[in-house]
Amino acid sequence: MTNSELFDSLDANSFYIEGADITDTKAPQVPIERRWEERRFRARLVNPANRRKLDVIIVGTGLAGSSAAATLGEAGYNVTCFCYQDSPRRAHSIAAQGGINAAKNYRNDGDSIYRLFYDTVKGGDFRARESNVYRLAEVSVEIIDQCVAQGVPFAREYGGLLDNRSFGGVQVSRTFYARGQTGQQLLIGAYQAVERQIAAGTVEMHTRHEMLELIVVDGRARGVVIRDMVTGAIETHFADAVVLATGGYGNVFFLSTNAMGCNVTATWRAYRKGAYFANPCFTQIHPTCIPVSGDYQSKLTLMSESLRNDGRIWVPRSGEDKRDPRQIPEEDRDYYLERIYPSFGNLVPRDIASRAAKNVCDEGRGVGPGGLGVYLDFADAIERLGRQTVEAKYGNLFSMYAQITGEDPYAVPMRIYPAVHYTMGGLWVDYDLQSSIPGLYVTGEANFSDHGANRLGASALMQGLADGYFVLPNTINDYLADGPFPDVDDSHPAVVQAVESVRARIDKLLAVNGSRTVDSFHRELGRLMWDYCGMERSEEGLRKALARIRELKKEYWSDVRVLGTNEELNQALERAGRVADFFELGELMCIDALVRRESCGGHFRVESQTADGEALRDDDEFAYVSAWEFGGEDRRPILHKEPLLYEYVEMKQRSYK
Numbered sequence: 001m002t003n004s005e006l007f008d009s010l011d012a013n014s015f016y017i018e019g020a021d022i023t024d025t026k027a028p029q030v031p032i033e034r035r036w037e038e039r040r041f042r043a044r045l046v047n048p049a050n051r052r053k054l055d056v057i058i059v060g061t062g063l064a065g066s067s068a069a070a071t072l073g074e075a076g077y078n079v080t081c082f083c084y085q086d087s088p089r090r091a092h093s094i095a096a097q098g099g100i101n102a103a104k105n106y107r108n109d110g111d112s113i114y115r116l117f118y119d120t121v122k123g124g125d126f127r128a129r130e131s132n133v134y135r136l137a138e139v140s141v142e143i144i145d146q147c148v149a150q151g152v153p154f155a156r157e158y159g160g161l162l163d164n165r166s167f168g169g170v171q172v173s174r175t176f177y178a179r180g181q182t183g184q185q186l187l188i189g190a191y192q193a194v195e196r197q198i199a200a201g202t203v204e205m206h207t208r209h210e211m212l213e214l215i216v217v218d219g220r221a222r223g224v225v226i227r228d229m230v231t232g233a234i235e236t237h238f239a240d241a242v243v244l245a246t247g248g249y250g251n252v253f254f255l256s257t258n259a260m261g262c263n264v265t266a267t268w269r270a271y272r273k274g275a276y277f278a279n280p281c282f283t284q285i286h287p288t289c290i291p292v293s294g295d296y297q298s299k300l301t302l303m304s305e306s307l308r309n310d311g312r313i314w315v316p317r318s319g320e321d322k323r324d325p326r327q328i329p330e331e332d333r334d335y336y337l338e339r340i341y342p343s344f345g346n347l348v349p350r351d352i353a354s355r356a357a358k359n360v361c362d363e364g365r366g367v368g369p370g371g372l373g374v375y376l377d378f379a380d381a382i383e384r385l386g387r388q389t390v391e392a393k394y395g396n397l398f399s400m401y402a403q404i405t406g407e408d409p410y411a412v413p414m415r416i417y418p419a420v421h422y423t424m425g426g427l428w429v430d431y432d433l434q435s436s437i438p439g440l441y442v443t444g445e446a447n448f449s450d451h452g453a454n455r456l457g458a459s460a461l462m463q464g465l466a467d468g469y470f471v472l473p474n475t476i477n478d479y480l481a482d483g484p485f486p487d488v489d490d491s492h493p494a495v496v497q498a499v500e501s502v503r504a505r506i507d508k509l510l511a512v513n514g515s516r517t518v519d520s521f522h523r524e525l526g527r528l529m530w531d532y533c534g535m536e537r538s539e540e541g542l543r544k545a546l547a548r549i550r551e552l553k554k555e556y557w558s559d560v561r562v563l564g565t566n567e568e569l570n571q572a573l574e575r576a577g578r579v580a581d582f583f584e585l586g587e588l589m590c591i592d593a594l595v596r597r598e599s600c601g602g603h604f605r606v607e608s609q610t611a612d613g614e615a616l617r618d619d620d621e622f623a624y625v626s627a628w629e630f631g632g633e634d635r636r637p638i639l640h641k642e643p644l645l646y647e648y649v650e651m652k653q654r655s656y657k
């Protein structure tokens with residue numbers, strides 16, 4: 001029996017073990033609008049003199065990590081921070097383009113904290129926790145004030161107020177932006193705040209250092225094993241608490257809009273040490289990216305969702321119509337989003353816009369090479385607003401498009417297609433952002449918390465900064481109040497074991513000396529994930545993917561070729577470790593997708609759709625967070641379900657029509 005036949009004959013249950021249900025015990029049982037205040041009040045405090053005696057490790061310097069480092073440093077804790085880039089400012093957050101949400105209601109268009117909460121719960125297709133989402137909406141207004149105080153140059157209107165635009169899945173304008181460089185400007189703000197703490201001596205920064213293992217002593221997260229990426233030295237660092245702010249894992253698909261370095265290693269290592277991994281199959285496919293252009297490509301480029309404010313999406317009515325788009329008259333065009341979803345039009349949420357693009361391409365109406373593209377057209381906007389206005393709003397995005405495609409988007413419609421962009425899954429955390437390992441906190445895209453099965457645009461920056469500036473600094477104290485914890489050093493058996501496992505893995509990767517590059521394996525894994533665990537998933541496809549991933553993983557460990565040594569700057573070695581973790585993660589994603597036999601948000605199971613092809617949830621069976629526990633090497637993972645209760649937003653079939 002081949003691997004593939006064996007898998008076909010197995011019940012989904014044979015891929016995992018069902019564990020006990022879990023709950024989040026940290027959100028106070030008071031009305032939702034009082035929960036965060038109540039939690040902050042109940043959390044134990046650490047007095048300023050004692051904070052100096054407490055050490056916190058933060059891995060990651062993107063918006064989630066830098067904001068946490070700056071705030072905890074300012075509070076007086078000793079913070080040690082790591083990132084693998086050569087500067088904290090190069091974290092992937094810098095790539096964020098379109099904006100950051102906040103319920104300020106500057107436009108007086110009916111926005112409120114409650115509406116942001118409602119939109120996010122609905123946008124996430126009822127697979128996020130109400131308590132967390134409400135807090136996110138509440139804190140959103142403070143983030144903008146904080147960033148303005150730091151000098152972040154948000155776009156302003158003529159009258160001087162901060163300007164806003166709209167993002168998908170909402171009917172108000174609540175997205176604050178700095179042209180198409182919002183992430184960069186926010187990160188410079190957070191970075192300056194960290195630099196200030198570095199100068200003050202409360203934050204110590206280690207760039208070009210990669211965390212390869214978590215150290216758990218007596219059930220608590222107490223440190224990390226780090227590789228100095230320049231010298232190859234393996235180091236240990238200890239603290240009273242560890243924070244992972246290490247971003248998302250979209251690069252498991254090989255091609256994505258994420259920065260090339262984004263990877264899962266930090267959170268995956270923590271998973272293997274006992275931290276639960278939640279909803280790994282919840283991936284966001286972004287509808288507006290520059291289409292794949294060939295096999296040589298290793299990166300995809302996002303065209304910000306903000307473009308959907310003014311750009312109109314269409315395909316020719318007939319698949320036979322191969323005319324230059326400018327020659328196609330209105331009556332021969334299908335503005336399919338405006339047609340199918342008249343209330344939200346081009347601003348439907350990302351999961352819906354992506355699937356609709358796939359559907360029209362599957363019908364043979366896609367444009368460009370291979371028919372995998374749709375038009376994003378600014379002709380109307382340019383006529384209505386003038387080229388100058390369009391240029392002022394989106395100029396850098398237009399020039400990026402022109403540079404990559406060689407086409408002038410002011411003259412010819414852009415061609416776009418969905419691509420992997422964000423991962424809603426991540427390490428499971430409670431309301432305090434603490435993982436299932438005491439002392440291990442997880443912030444930003446690395447945790448699973450607030451976006452359910454589909455993240456609304458401009459809400460990742462909001463969440464990362466909410467976590468780092470406001471939430472974590474008000475919850476981690478409750479844990480640290482029991483510290484300082486007993487000293488740990490290199491002789492502790494748990495530390496010896498952690499260091500040895502890192503060394504053994506590096507040696508093993510270097511020793512294989514096979515015939516295929518790391519990238520060729522990664523590309524093949526990515527293709528499998530895209531074909532079977534991407535925009536559409538089916539029972540049959542997922543089983544096929546699982547069988548092939550397991551085979552490919554074996555081939556990897558016997559045939560990968562990693563040149564060079566550990567004791568030098570060795571990017572092949574860095575990538576080799578990350579891809580090894582992607583194999584394991586890919587497997588868990590497929591199992592998670594297989595078990596969740598419903599469609600919700602970005603998780604579209606072909607077997608579960610409405611008559612008109614929309615995602616069909618099964619709330620009786622699947623209104624839960626899936627929190628996966630590592631079952632051991634080559635053992636089945638254990639599924640813990642955290643039931644989701646909706647007390648405030650009524651669960652119903654989403655409609656954007």
Ligand SMILES: Cc1cc2nc3c(=O)[nH]c(=O)nc-3n(C[C@H](O)[C@H](O)[C@H](O)COP(=O)(O)OP(=O)(O)OC[C@H]3O[C@@H](n4cnc5c(N)ncnc54)[C@H](O)[C@@H]3O)c2cc1C
Binds near residue numbers: 062098212246457
């Ligand atoms: C092209 C693009 C545009 C986007 N635009 C928007 C937008 O307009 N609005 C919005 O809300 N969201 C946007 N997003 C999403 C958003 O940018 C990210 O979700 C967010 O920036 C993630 O921030 P983070 O701090 O969690 O992680 P990151 O910014 O990814 O930072 C991760 C950090 O962890 C470090 N790290 C990781 N692993 C290790 C390790 N093992 N050892 C040491 N260090 C490690 C890295 O060095 C880095 O410092 C966009 C995403 C993309 C791809």
